[in-house]
Amino acid sequence: MSNPVVYDISTKPITAHAFHQDQLIVCPNTNEAQIFKQTGGNFQLQHTLRDHDKVITSIDVAPNTNRIVTCSQDRNAYVWTQEGGVWKPGLVLLRINRAATYVRWSPKEDKFAVASGARAIAVCYFEEDNDWWASKHLKRPIRSTVLSLDWHPNNVLLAAGSADMKARVFSSFIKGLDKKPEPTVWGDKLPFNTVCGEFSNGRGGWVHSVAFSPSGNALAFVGHDSSVSVAYPAADGGQATVITVPTATLPYRSMIWANENQIVAAGFDCAPHLFETSNGTDWHLSGSLDVGRKKLSTTSSVLNRFKSMDSRGQENQDTDLATTHQNTIIEIRPYAGSRENLTQFSTCALDGKVAVWQFDPSHLSTDLAGLKLQ
Numbered sequence: 001m002s003n004p005v006v007y008d009i010s011t012k013p014i015t016a017h018a019f020h021q022d023q024l025i026v027c028p029n030t031n032e033a034q035i036f037k038q039t040g041g042n043f044q045l046q047h048t049l050r051d052h053d054k055v056i057t058s059i060d061v062a063p064n065t066n067r068i069v070t071c072s073q074d075r076n077a078y079v080w081t082q083e084g085g086v087w088k089p090g091l092v093l094l095r096i097n098r099a100a101t102y103v104r105w106s107p108k109e110d111k112f113a114v115a116s117g118a119r120a121i122a123v124c125y126f127e128e129d130n131d132w133w134a135s136k137h138l139k140r141p142i143r144s145t146v147l148s149l150d151w152h153p154n155n156v157l158l159a160a161g162s163a164d165m166k167a168r169v170f171s172s173f174i175k176g177l178d179k180k181p182e183p184t185v186w187g188d189k190l191p192f193n194t195v196c197g198e199f200s201n202g203r204g205g206w207v208h209s210v211a212f213s214p215s216g217n218a219l220a221f222v223g224h225d226s227s228v229s230v231a232y233p234a235a236d237g238g239q240a241t242v243i244t245v246p247t248a249t250l251p252y253r254s255m256i257w258a259n260e261n262q263i264v265a266a267g268f269d270c271a272p273h274l275f276e277t278s279n280g281t282d283w284h285l286s287g288s289l290d291v292g293r294k295k296l297s298t299t300s301s302v303l304n305r306f307k308s309m310d311s312r313g314q315e316n317q318d319t320d321l322a323t324t325h326q327n328t329i330i331e332i333r334p335y336a337g338s339r340e341n342l343t344q345f346s347t348c349a350l351d352g353k354v355a356v357w358q359f360d361p362s363h364l365s366t367d368l369a370g371l372k373l374q
Helices: 299-311
Strands: 005-008 016-020 023-027 033-039 042-049 056-062 067-072 077-083 086-091 100-105 111-116 121-127 132-138 146-151 157-162 167-171 195-199 207-212 219-223 227-232 241-246 252-259 262-267 273-276 284-288 329-337 342-349 353-358
Touching: 016 056, 016 329, 016 342, 023 056, 042 086, 067 100, 086 132, 100 146, 111 146, 121 157, 157 207, 157 219, 167 219, 195 219, 195 227, 207 262, 219 252, 219 262, 227 262, 252 329, 252 342, 262 329, 262 342
Parallel strands: 056 100, 146 207, 207 252
Antiparallel strands: 005 353, 016 023, 023 033, 033 042, 056 067, 067 077, 077 086, 100 111, 111 121, 121 132, 146 157, 157 167, 167 195, 207 219, 219 227, 227 241, 252 262, 262 273, 273 284, 329 342, 342 353
């Protein structure tokens, strides 16, 4: 694993990011989104999107239609299109009474979903007659803030992770817009708001991130209990199989599939970690993908070091972490390769940096291998 390419974008925490061609869009924990253009290996600020009143919580780019969608704590979302070199916001009728927390375009880019603190998900679609984006709500049986979303490859199924400690799969089928999808392991009867699956790892913890596998036949989710879980639904409608990998690391905030057998997760440990399986049932933590700096210390070695310093009356002056990012990684996203074979991914963190990583699982740090809970 070669060292990642790191960009010092901001002195403020970066809470969301997206790449599009030679552009990087970030949210520096304010009510503005900034668009940078790559010039000579560095990113220069080109545009600032300013219409939100409160902190922007999530951003996403539709690569084929060149549209940006943002959502915010002000309970609004905007679809931005570029006209004559100027980015203009389009009206979105979310109809929510709490903050919007997460947004993602569907694979076909004809709709997008917005999670919220209103215990609802707004599925938005364009109404040409009114020239705005209308929405329909997925509500039941959500019992708390929705924290993350992911679209199935068929453009209809939508996964959601929530603060009620559940990961769910919904149907977002909109009559007149969507064509009936082919049957999947998640079912074939898919009217709007059908719950196709509800999963928990049985341990508790907010579900910070959810992601469908490249085939769409499995769902992975990470909880605030420092676990990674993979759910396999039964094709005949029977009991689903949920495999949970508990770890002794700090909790994960975001995750993606690299392929059908590998998952990359990152969060409060400030480094991306690799989870692997060989047969779909033996998921395990393989190690850290951040090997460009000195190795991570295990819990026991850190404790012994502080005991030694305390006995000598010394203070710890070393504030640098042994990782590329110096604060919590908030988001991890695909950067290059296909859905079935990821070759690069990007991360943004509270240290104001964005990093682009080469995905090469043949070279990784195995320092974390002994940190799995038994």
